[in-house]
Amino acid sequence: MTLLGTAGGPIFMTADRRGVSTAVTYGDRVYIVDLGHGSVERLVETGLVGDTLQSALMNVRAIMFTHLHSDHITEWPAVYMTGPVNTEQGGRAADPILVRGPGNRGTLPRVFPPARPAPPVVSPDDPTPGTHAMTAYLRRAFASDFNDRLRDARWIDHDSVFDVQDIDIAPYWTVDESGVPPTLPRGTRIPVLVDGDVTVTATLVDHHPSAPAFGYRFDTPDGSVVISGDTCPSENLIDLAQGCDYLVHEVIDEIWVDEFTSALPPEAGEALRQHLLESHTTIAQVGTVAQHAGAKNLVLTHLSPAVIPAIRFSKIRQAYDGRLHVGKDLMSLGV
């Protein structure tokens, strides 16, 4: 099995300023986790999916979203909108691309800091749509184009290109306004999909107040890859990642957080600082996560800031005795 890339396989990551995306491949099948800005261009650059945009989705079997923050989903509207021309016209077989992600959380996140007056609610009749509803809104938003193409250019309907479903978390959690998930019983695996000998499962990670947020595990006959999504150190993720070959984990430099938030007006700076440190995993923490998971390889992704001086990673090596890889755009690693 390979993580994203060209020769020898794959992880492709876009620089932090653009967006986040990782591809896991097995044979000629491609599975994509998140679609941040620039990710489809990067996917085409890998050569995994043919060498023209016309066939960008040819080998893509599934797309999974870890959570619905913009840096992880910005490119979904473009992928959705161009789905028919990137599949059928490219000669892809009839199977729809499975799209899985968070459902409607059912309640707005709390206002932070708590004393602040609540800002106006966007789309008050449906303020927290999940993956399926978000896509239904795209279908309405782009109806002019879709009807043009259906009637004039014989495009197939987008609904037959993508099978979009929310991941059901009802057995595990009712999201509250804090968005902090419960610690699940050890061994809990939220089913996501089975595609022949590739199985994808998930757990609830802690990216509060954004919720639900998922980490994903891919198991194949070649090995296993776990992708953290955005999260602070998560016991659920450590459980999901037990003994995996690759743990692809987000990371934030706590020194950079202090530096840039202290340059902001005090109230805004402190709120942002708290969010970043409570909802992400610092350099000082990520090695311990990988060690507790027993991951053979740790791949840092979604680096904040996008470039972190190498000297800062010595903290990880002190806590973690597996192999450390600092992610770069278009890096590919084989399992």
Ligand SMILES: [Zn+2]
């Ligand atoms: Zn996020």
Ligand SMILES: [Zn+2]
């Ligand atoms: Zn993010």
